[in-house]
Amino acid sequence: MNETGDQAPQFKVEQPGVFSAIQDLGRPGRRIAGVPPGGAMDRFALAAANLLVGNPAGAAALECALTGPTLEILDRCVLAVTGADFEPTLNGRAVPGWTGLFCAPGDRLSFGGRRWGARAYVAVAGGLAADRWLGSAATYVLIGRGGLQGRPLKREDVLHRAGSAPRPLVAGRELPQPYRPPYSTEPELMTVAGPQLGRIKAAGKRLLFGQPWTVSSDADRMGYRLQGPQLPTTGADVVSFGLTSGCIQLPQSGQPILLMADGQTAGGYPVVGGVARCDLTLAAQLLPGESLRFRETRVETAQAEYRSRWAALDRIR
Amino acid sequence: MPRAKEAETQAKSGRSSRRFKITPLGDAALYVELGQRVDTALNSRAIKLAQLLQARRDVREAIAGYASVVVHYDPEQITARGLTAAVQKLSGTRADSVPPGRLHRIPVFYDGPDLAETAQTLELPVKELIRLHSETTYRCFMVGFVPGWAFLGPLPERLRLPRRKVPRKQVPPGSVAIATAQTGIYPLPSPGGWHLIGRTDVKVFLPNSDPPCLLRTGDRIRFFPA
Numbered sequence: 001m002n003e004t005g006d007q008a009p010q011f012k013v014e015q016p017g018v019f020s021a022i023q024d025l026g027r028p029g030r031r032i033a034g035v036p037p038g039g040a041m042d043r044f045a046l047a048a049a050n051l052l053v054g055n056p057a058g059a060a061a062l063e064c065a066l067t068g069p070t071l072e073i074l075d076r077c078v079l080a081v082t083g084a085d086f087e088p089t090l091n092g093r094a095v096p097g098w099t100g101l102f103c104a105p106g107d108r109l110s111f112g113g114r115r116w117g118a119r120a121y122v123a124v125a126g127g128l129a130a131d132r133w134l135g136s137a138a139t140y141v142l143i144g145r146g147g148l149q150g151r152p153l154k155r156e157d158v159l160h161r162a163g164s165a166p167r168p169l170v171a172g173r174e175l176p177q178p179y180r181p182p183y184s185t186e187p188e189l190m191t192v193a194g195p196q197l198g199r200i201k202a203a204g205k206r207l208l209f210g211q212p213w214t215v216s217s218d219a220d221r222m223g224y225r226l227q228g229p230q231l232p233t234t235g236a237d238v239v240s241f242g243l244t245s246g247c248i249q250l251p252q253s254g255q256p257i258l259l260m261a262d263g264q265t266a267g268g269y270p271v272v273g274g275v276a277r278c279d280l281t282l283a284a285q286l287l288p289g290e291s292l293r294f295r296e297t298r299v300e301t302a303q304a305e306y307r308s309r310w311a312a313l314d315r316i317r
Numbered sequence: 318m319p320r321a322k323e324a325e326t327q328a329k330s331g332r333s334s335r336r337f338k339i340t341p342l343g344d345a346a347l348y349v350e351l352g353q354r355v356d357t358a359l360n361s362r363a364i365k366l367a368q369l370l371q372a373r374r375d376v377r378e379a380i381a382g383y384a385s386v387v388v389h390y391d392p393e394q395i396t397a398r399g400l401t402a403a404v405q406k407l408s409g410t411r412a413d414s415v416p417p418g419r420l421h422r423i424p425v426f427y428d429g430p431d432l433a434e435t436a437q438t439l440e441l442p443v444k445e446l447i448r449l450h451s452e453t454t455y456r457c458f459m460v461g462f463v464p465g466w467a468f469l470g471p472l473p474e475r476l477r478l479p480r481r482k483v484p485r486k487q488v489p490p491g492s493v494a495i496a497t498a499q500t501g502i503y504p505l506p507s508p509g510g511w512h513l514i515g516r517t518d519v520k521v522f523l524p525n526s527d528p529p530c531l532l533r534t535g536d537r538i539r540f541f542p543a
Contacts, residue, residue: 242387266461274343
């Protein structure tokens with residue numbers, strides 16, 4: 001079912017990129033059925049892209065992993081590219097990220113190469129039309145729902161606008177660097193001690209919080225398997241309990257798993273920590289081979305940091 | 318907030334077995350542990366507690382596990398400390414008022430690819446395995462992991478065996494399987510390490526319903542040979 005309204009054709013997909021799919025801020029409230037909230041991996045970047053083009057923060061936009069797509073613009077619009085820097089170009093000329101750009105029919109948005117980051121976001125004024133499932137346009141590939149038939153973009157797809165673009169179209173809104181998240185190729189993620197942290201004793205805790213962890217090749221929207229020093233074994237599994245994105249599970253292998261946006265909603269591995277919501281944004285921009293660190297943080301500190309980072313988005317309006 | 322502090326102190330001291338162990342799960346959820354056993358009474362208390370918490374305005378989702386509740390809250394409406402105190406106040410709540418879950422009778426074709434081997438490992442005739450599996454009323458202790466997956470149990474002692482050494486890359490949806498003290502129905506095509514003893518046409522993942530699952534925490538399930 002699509003949204004109603006002025007569904008003008010907006011983009012024609014000339015090249016889909018490695019994995020580009022429609023996301024929004026997800027579908028909370030269905031963990032009771034085993035459905036994770038999903039939505040954008042880098043929620044800040046998706047929200048910023050939307051606000052830069054005059055949309056509500058949670059409108060449907062594109063999440064483009066590893067490389068950007070090539071899109072032919074079919075209707076005049078304002079769009080914004082945020083998140084990873086894949087060198088966005090309009091008709092071959094470099095354009096700034098985190099900025100509302102005016103585009104005319106026949107223009108071509110493409111990407112040069114990866115400077116840093118893992119996921120770029122493209123929002124268009126009016127939002128993208130999408131299949132909605134349980135109230136959200138987020139693509140959930142595991143069951144093939146949401147977004148564009150529950151799948152990533154492919155060549156020749158035509159993306160429609162969800163509704164009328166806000167009028168007047170305003171280009172040039174921007175979010176300067178100091179107001180963006182502190183992205184890094186080796187970020188320190190604020191982490192709250194988890195329910196079973198005690199099981200790895202002081203020595204294990206020192207390793208968990210003291211050493212860098214490398215993102216393995218087994219890393220996707222569900223979670224990242226991490227590689228690093230051998231953590232002590234944690235004894236028996238726990239009787240299964242609820243999980244959330246940011247949970248750091250510790251299986252018997254002694255190598256942790258960081259759950260991400262489409263992560264499982266229940267499990268029995270001990271959970272040694274929970275990464276703060278605002279720092280999942282930083283984790284979302286890591287590729288296999290890159291590293292991260294966990295820094296133990298109090299809940300209140302993590303929540304205060306979340307507020308302060310998201311307050312930066314108020315500058316856009 | 319002296320009250321919150323008191324509750325926290327008591328939670329830590331763990332002197333009363335009724336007290337919950339409450340720890341943060343990231344910066345927008347709490348893990349409330351009621352116990353560490355697979356136990357119907359504990360699970361009922363978890364369900365009751367989840368229901369009470371779900372009704373709060375500052376709680377987004379309260380998910381009952383086997384013996385725990387994970388409470389997803391809105392940090393703009395309540396602090397972790399405030400919610401911890403509120404949850405601790407509910408620690409005396411009894412589960413008497415939880416009605417028995419809905420009963421599902423599920424037809425099974427007992428012809429799974431692992432049926433014969435599993436019977437052999439358990440040193441049971443196939444017929445006896447089927448009889449034992451289908452004469453027990455199971456409880457849905459939790460829904461989660463993947464959409465529609467229900468953790469069912471406990472399995473009769475005679476049917477318990479470890480997971481397969483080598484998990485399958487692809488298990489067809491509708492497969493009825495057993496492992497350790499649990500049984501379940503695969504909702505989606507997915508990898509899996511359980512022993513496939515049968516299959517059912519009953520769909521447990523219902524993408525066009527909301528919530529999109531047949532089995533809910535606390536429900537009762539009875540299999541019968543199709």
